[in-house]
Structure formats: C-alpha cells, structure tokens
Amino acid sequence: MPKMFKKKENKEDDKIIRARRGKFVSRLRGMKDVLPEEYRYWNLVIKKATELAKSYGFKRLDTPVLESLELYERSSGRSSDVVTKEMFSFVDKNDDRIALRPEATPGVVRAYIEHGMFNLPQPVKLFWLGPVFRHDKPQAGRFRQFSQFDLENIGETSPVADAELIAVTYYFFRELQIDVVIQINSIGCSVCRKDYLVKLENFYKERGRRAKLCHDCKKRLVKNPLRLLDCKEKACVEMAAEAPQIVDSLCDDCRNHFIKVLEYLDELDIPYNLNPLLVRGLDYYNRTVFEVWPSAAEAAVEVAPGGAEKLAGKAAGERAEQPRQNALGGGGRYDGLVEYMGGRPTAACGMAIGLERVIMKIKEKNIPLKDDEKGDIFLAQLGDQARRKIMKLFEVLRKAGFNVREAFTKDSLKSQLEAADKMGVKYSLILGQKEVMDGTILIRDMESGIQEIIDYKKIVAELEKRLGNPAK
C-alpha cells in the first residue's frame, strides 16, 4: 500500500481519537495561569505589600470583582481610556449593566460610603490586593487580568497623607530591590485648573499651533486639554515642552500643598522627578499626581531632589526627557470623588501598584528566592504494615513542626528515594518489615548516603538533634 494512503488513514484515526478526548478549550486572551514555580514570587510580593501596609496603619479590605458599570462611568470618568475603551462590561440575566473592576478606587470609595466609614476615626487607611481587568491588547507586562496592590487614605486633607502614600510606595520597591523614581506633578484644584486650561488653550491657539497638533490632540483640545501634555507625537511633544506649566498656575492653597508634599519627600530622601507633563488617565484626580517609573540605570535618569525649593523659587525643574516606560504604579489625590459619589465632602488620596510588573522586574534582576516549599524529612516505607505505621508517624512529625514529605502511594524503595531526592530533603526515614519487628527505623542522610539504625521511640529527639527543634 502506498504510503500516502497509509498516512491519511493515520490522520483520520488521530481525528477520531481527538474527538473522543474532547476538544481542548484554551485560556482566554491576555489571561494568565500562575504556576507553583511562579507563585514563589507572588508570595514574596504579597508578603511585602501586606507587611508594609499594616505597619503604616492601613487595614485590608476586599471589594467585589463585579460592580455596577455605572460606578466606573461616574467615578473614573467618561473621558478616561480605562472606561471608554478598556472595560470588560456586559448585561447580566437581570438586564443589569455590570463591569469587571478595572481599578480599585471606585469600589473602595463605594464601600467607604456604603458602610458609613465616615463614622470611623478619620482618616480611614485601607489597603487592597486583588485582580483587576482591562480589555487591552496584551503586551510585555500587560495582561487583561492583572493584580494590584492598592492603598487608599480617605478623610485627610493634609499633604502629609500624600507624602506618606508616596513614601510607602517607594519603600515597597526599595525593599524589593527595584530601583524606581517617582514622577510627580500637581494638577491643581477645580478652580486653578480651570485658569490653567484657559492658558493652555490660548497657548495652542497662538501662532497656529493648533494646526500642528496630531489628530487625537485636536480632539483632546476640546475634550480634555490636559491630556495634550501627555501626547507622544513628536510635534505635540515639542509644543508641550513650551506650553505653560500647571505648577505656575496653581492657586495659593494648591501650591502650598504641593510644596509641602515635596518638602516631606525631600526630608525622607525619596527620589522624585518633578514632571510638569504628568497628568494621569483618570478623571477624578486633583492636586498631587504621581507615577512610579523604573529608574533605568542605563538611561541615566536624573534624580532631582530639592524640588521644593526649586518650585518655591521659580519655574519648575528640567523637562523630563527620558523615554516613558511602563509605569509600575501610580496614584494621586481625589478630594472630590467621595462627595461626587454621594458621600460627604471628603478629601482622599490613593495609589496602586501593578504586581505582574513588579514580579517582572524581580525576575529581570535575578533576585534569588528561597524555596520555602522544600521539605526536611522524607518518610519511606516497605510493605503495608510499615506503611500504616509510618502514616501515623507523619502526623506525629508534622505536629511536632517538622517539614515532612512522603510518597505513600509508591511501593518500591527505589522510587521513593528517587522522589525524596527530587524534593531535596535532608534526611529520609526508612521503615520496612524488619524495622517494624525490631522497633527501629533507618535514618539516611541524603547528601552523604550514610544511614543509621535508631530506636523508633527516639525519632523526634534524633531529628531535633540533627535539624534543631522546629518549635523554637
């Protein structure tokens, strides 16, 4: 029979087999599994976030993954990209408009109002850890489901709150050995921002600048002029560099607030860069806005401490020239949001860090991680009698605090020791028929291969001698 027919037959067989197995349904675009190997990084990052937040007096809360679509439309803003084009939203069986949360703040603010947290001592400091969703096109460090570590300080007008938030953010990165620089700016309050926007619009109307703007920016000029500063088109960037800076238009209150924030940061030696072009993509921000950018050593980013004096003295510092990289985190003040969403007038500020990006950085830097899943002792058995006895021993050792591993389902000693080896344990305890009879057990040092017979009753003492007392 010619081969081509044979081949075809095989192919048909394969199809049948595949059909019997059932069709494999793969993961959704931009979604990611976190495998045990990767979870080591997550444990590290989550632990750091939790410890740090707690030690600064933030308390954890969770909010639902699903919220009313309206919540985000109202809070994050109709002009924000997050709301207009990146939201996972749908109509449920009840005809309700639902969204998977694209960020944490609106849900937290909703919870603050709904649970009457304004009756708690103010400010209310909260932290939040969990998945958020944005329907973006996946790319390096960008997923459709990703995780944020979020801090909110609600009910505090003082610039100390802004500075503390930024400080905690900075320490988070520093303690994970990731070099970052805080990009910071103030976008004023609704009053002074209005003045600034007039200046900005006038600027773009002068000397035919408007005609040189890119297509998107022409729209921005009408819809959200602040975003003009944020454009990456060459012509727009050049114009933005000459445009009036918002820090020069701040009202006294906003200006003083901002100076205070910077003074605190100077005092704490937190490296930041006054970035007059930083605006942010969510509509609810006012006054302080900031982002966390990786400080690429190779890009020779200039750190500019002492910005407070500069700002107090004259125009703000040099324009940020470095290429914009993926932000690791960001935040700012949102004094109007709580009231806007139906609460009392309440000042607040918050920030969020993208954990996948943090983990990406940790991996890039090859920061060694210890494998805390490793066991110290492996229990091997031969024969059913021994197996029963050793299953009890497992409980005893586990309760004594030892890190014990086993492969009770395997029969041969060979395969059990093989498993022990792969688990990287220090010692194996081997129990066979003979030892059961004698009331003994073998202890094998897995590195040297030396093994000794010990009294079964003295196991715990022997292990404590070799490994130390786990209870201590």
Add this chain to the structure above:
RNA sequence: GUGACCAUAGUACAACGGUUCAGUACUUCGGGUUGUGGUCCCGAAGAUCUGGGUUCAAUUCCCAGUGGUCACCCCA
C-alpha cells in the same frame, strides 16, 4: 484600537510539497530481579493551532481566523 514578527510533543529546538523524516535533547512514566536516590544503560508515552484554498499529494505554499511576542496608544 493600529502596526510588525511568529505558531511542530509538557519544555527548548530540527526537518520536509510525496520518499523508512515528523527527528534530537530535557522532562514524565517503566525497567536494569530480593529493601536504597543523585551518574549510567534500555524501553515507553507524547506534537505539526483552527478553517478554507492551490496541488495527483500540504505539517511544508497562499488566505482567513485564533493565539503568542514586541512596539504604538494608554496605563499597572
């Protein structure tokens, strides 16, 4: 949303318009007689993303879809 590149076992890679070419390595599983892992030897399992088209013949060429990677936009 726009653009570029890509798509073969669990992983990393080969190969080819048909022909003992779907191969190699790692991993996994089993074995190298009685109760001993790491090395070695033997064996097994395991893949051409989906759908069309061109062709006598497609895993290979073309198109579309899907997915991946990267950049832009935007952000975390």
